[in-house]
Amino acid sequence: MALWDKLGSVGNVEDRRGLGAGAIGGGLGIAGVVITLALNYFGIAVDPSLVTNTLNQLTGGDASQQTGVQPEEFRGQDDYEKFAATVLGSTNDTWRDIFSQNGETYQEPKLVLFRGGTQSACGGAVSQVGPHYCPADSTIYLDETFFEELKALGGSSEDVAQAYVIAHEVGHHVQNISGQLASGTNEESVATELQADCYAGIWAYSVKRLGVFEENEIQEALDAAAAVGDDRIQKQTGQRVNPESWTHGSSEQRVAAFKAGYANGSVSSCQYN
């Protein structure tokens, strides 16, 4: 465990775990999970029809249904909510500093914790898509059970790996508010994703300087970045490795992008377009 207690800031986290669609859970099974994730690993906007269909499957046809009382286990800020809020808070610190150095004000994103499915301004969020950022409501959607899938792909479910994923999504938020979010072609998508990995590295650099990581803990983040490389996922899912179909970059590219930001914390190290 990294020494998260050294970080004092708290980000804006809303806990919707255990509400509505989340309680129904399950649904598509492992095959659907891997295939969908390959489409949108740590992605940005999500195809609304895919989301609506999956939400309908989860809720039995009524994707707008999300009511009920949150189960006891998720009330009163459990350890995971505190962890997510701490990581998000530290990314706020990192990016507020960088923006203010350019005379700009950083607008903080929000993070929603959920299970199964939940509503978002991008048409909805479902676990099967993996952690993602919705530009329309400047919000990161995260079902932390995703990290078990990441582990199954050879990644890490340790805390530093999870923090990397949150910081990557924050990277998309930074791109969004600075007009750098592009994902039209596969090439643009790869550039956008690698830059988000590089931005995650910038966050890790700022946290490292505060003494949060223990010896070699950063390797957890590097393992996670490697596990979600397009070539690795294609191999894992029995597909031919085809660089033209990549949307996020290879394992090697993703690790290199993270390291580029981590090396000196400089935004100028993260030019991919």
Ligand SMILES: [Zn+2]
């Ligand atoms: Zn991404």
